[in-house]
Amino acid sequence: MNVPAAVPPKQRKPDWIRVKAPVSEGYHATRRLMRELNLATVCEEAACPNIGECWTKKHATVMILGDTCTRACAFCNVKTGMPRAVDPLEPEHVATAAAELGLEHIVVTSVDRDDLPDGGASQFVKVIEALRRNTPNTTIEILTPDFRNKAESAVDAIVAAGPDVFNHNLETVPRLYPTIRPGARYYASLRLLESVKRKAPHIFTKSGLMVGLGEQRLEVHQVMDDMRSAGVDFLTMGQYLQPTPRHAKVEEFVTPSAFDAYAAIGRAKGFLLVAASPLTRSSYHAGDDFRKMQESRAAQLERANG
Numbered sequence: 310m311n312v313p314a315a316v317p318p319k320q321r322k323p324d325w326i327r328v329k330a331p332v333s334e335g336y337h338a339t340r341r342l343m344r345e346l347n348l349a350t351v352c353e354e355a356a357c358p359n360i361g362e363c364w365t366k367k368h369a370t371v372m373i374l375g376d377t378c379t380r381a382c383a384f385c386n387v388k389t390g391m392p393r394a395v396d397p398l399e400p401e402h403v404a405t406a407a408a409e410l411g412l413e414h415i416v417v418t419s420v421d422r423d424d425l426p427d428g429g430a431s432q433f434v435k436v437i438e439a440l441r442r443n444t445p446n447t448t449i450e451i452l453t454p455d456f457r458n459k460a461e462s463a464v465d466a467i468v469a470a471g472p473d474v475f476n477h478n479l480e481t482v483p484r485l486y487p488t489i490r491p492g493a494r495y496y497a498s499l500r501l502l503e504s505v506k507r508k509a510p511h512i513f514t515k516s517g518l519m520v521g522l523g524e525q526r527l528e529v530h531q532v533m534d535d536m537r538s539a540g541v542d543f544l545t546m547g548q549y550l551q552p553t554p555r556h557a558k559v560e561e562f563v564t565p566s567a568f569d570a571y572a573a574i575g576r577a578k579g580f581l582l583v584a585a586s587p588l589t590r591s592s593y594h595a596g597d598d599f600r601k602m603q604e605s606r607a608a609q610l611e612r613a614n615g
């Protein structure tokens with residue numbers, strides 16, 4: 310998951326990434342509902358800087374399979390350890406949350422569950438099924454782990470359940486994987502995205518990158534090319550922010566104009582949609598962006614049909 314958190318006091322943030330404290334009634338209502346339903350959110354666990362804005366609008370990204378991850382990525386604030394047993398009520402609770410919040414579009418993510426035989430894929434399937442039953446008009450975006458070392462049937466089951474968007478973040482350039490994402494493999498993540506697109510071309514695929522970790526511009530361009538080779542439709546890019554002093558340092562605060570330049574290059578490389586700004590996160594404005602992606606695909610098909 311690429312939802313880095315607020316920067317610690319020692320690293321001074323530039324003005325363009327300052328955010329307001331979450332104080333609205335909408336924020337508190339969203340928080341209460343999540344507690345009542347015993348649901349974790351990546352918004353809280355990763356201390357996302359956009360929580361005030363998103364929760365005021367009742368946009369929350371639900372994190373299934375508990376709040377404890379079996380990996381320990383150097384950028385991520387979600388706690389690491391041995392997770393608890395899977396909650397069988399979780400799929401219905403996610404559907405209840407979507408109904409109560411009146412969501413047109415929901416983003417569901419999870420921690421990595423290397424301890425489970427299918428990496429947690431069957432819980433994603435159950436959540437998708439519960440949402441289709443209870444809120445059939447809600448479009449569903451899933452942001453998954455890499456299912457590394459799990460049988461291909463795990464991912465096949467999720468694809469068969471038919472999410473509208475399948476998101477898996479590459480997070481950073483391959484050179485930085487050993488330090489930033491040591492439990493993952495760049496080409497395994499890329500292959501996951503490629504296989505989803507090959508099996509179900511109608512499902513939108515999406516992937517995200519954090520910048521400011523020491524990557525070079527040309528390395529980012531290469532990752533964009535790799536994503537396009539895997540058929541990825543939607544690229545998100547945001548500034549990495551160090552959650553605590555124990556996490557990887559911010560090497561650079563990328564300027565808004567440099568994000569604009571990345572977005573222009575991404576569009577030229579053929580993504581249906583690119584969202585790139587300092588505060589962009591995988592799930593930031595995901596509902597609006599889903600509709601833009603649909604329009605963009607429709608326009609592309611119209612051009613292809615003359």
Ligand code: SF4
Pocket residue numbers: 312351352357358359360361363364368369370590591592593594
């Ligand atoms: S950007 Fe995503 S993770 Fe952050 S608060 Fe918004 S919905 Fe939650």
